[in-house]
Amino acid sequence: MTEAFDAEQDLRDAPRIAGPRLRPKDAATLILFRGTADAPEVLMGRRAEGHVFMASKWVFPGGRIDRSDFTAASANDPSPETLTRLQRELPARRARALLLTAVRETFEETGLMLAEPAPPASVAGPWREFRAVGALPDLAALSYVGRAITPPNRTRRFDARFFMADAAALLAPEPTAGSGELDEIAWLPLPEALALPLPAITRLILGEAAERRANPDRIPPFVRMVKGQHIITRE
Numbered sequence: 001m002t003e004a005f006d007a008e009q010d011l012r013d014a015p016r017i018a019g020p021r022l023r024p025k026d027a028a029t030l031i032l033f034r035g036t037a038d039a040p041e042v043l044m045g046r047r048a049e050g051h052v053f054m055a056s057k058w059v060f061p062g063g064r065i066d067r068s069d070f071t072a073a074s075a076n077d078p079s080p081e082t083l084t085r086l087q088r089e090l091p092a093r094r095a096r097a098l099l100l101t102a103v104r105e106t107f108e109e110t111g112l113m114l115a116e117p118a119p120p121a122s123v124a125g126p127w128r129e130f131r132a133v134g135a136l137p138d139l140a141a142l143s144y145v146g147r148a149i150t151p152p153n154r155t156r157r158f159d160a161r162f163f164m165a166d167a168a169a170l171l172a173p174e175p176t177a178g179s180g181e182l183d184e185i186a187w188l189p190l191p192e193a194l195a196l197p198l199p200a201i202t203r204l205i206l207g208e209a210a211e212r213r214a215n216p217d218r219i220p221p222f223v224r225m226v227k228g229q230h231i232i233t234r235e
Helices: 007-013 081-088 091-109 129-135 190-194 202-212
Strands: 025-035 040-047 062-064 116-117 135-137 143-149 158-166 181-188 221-227 229-234
Touching: 007 158, 025 091, 025 202, 040 091, 040 158, 040 190, 062 091, 062 158, 081 091, 081 143, 091 129, 091 135, 091 181, 129 135, 129 158, 129 190, 143 202, 158 202, 190 202
Parallel strands: 025 158, 143 221
Antiparallel strands: 025 040, 025 062, 040 181, 116 135, 143 158, 221 229
8 A cells, every 4th residue: 555655756846945954843744534444534635825835735734843832731641652653763752742743733724623622721822722622632642654854955844753643533523724724625535635646755654654554563664865865764
């Protein structure tokens, strides 16, 4: 099921720019599945046309880490397996923050809440609306799918971790308009999603996530460019 990585397409997805190399910013993305093992659907969104990075491409909801993600409350802790894998790459505090980033960004872009009910709370910053509804992030529902670093000399560079979860953990099953960063949001059968104009890394990770549904012990891939060549490792 895993899709082959198209290195040439990856370079076309975000063309090179002149100037100093940008340092990748930590980011997190969430892949949501629903349906049966034989006929899964995945949540996808199309980036608005005006974006400087991957405009009009279909992607998963996600974005860069925020300072508030380091201190935001949650309903529970990540699973030991997810936390152990992440801690091979970064400290536990940052690992937890990235899991919260995935939940927060998904809520902001789609209105979907991977959460458990909780008393409404008044907090400042990006988590204000999430907590006001009466919910706390469900970190135990997330599993780690993979990591990718945007190649050098791009308009945006991210060190992105990809997570997945089942829609059964959502407080509400249907997306709303969200922040407007995605101009279309839909649950799509997996074959239809793979037929969309996807960035190369999105296509690879979607295949990985589909495989992980059947094989939870699958080792996450790490995609990056070294000395001008894409490499994929599993450790």
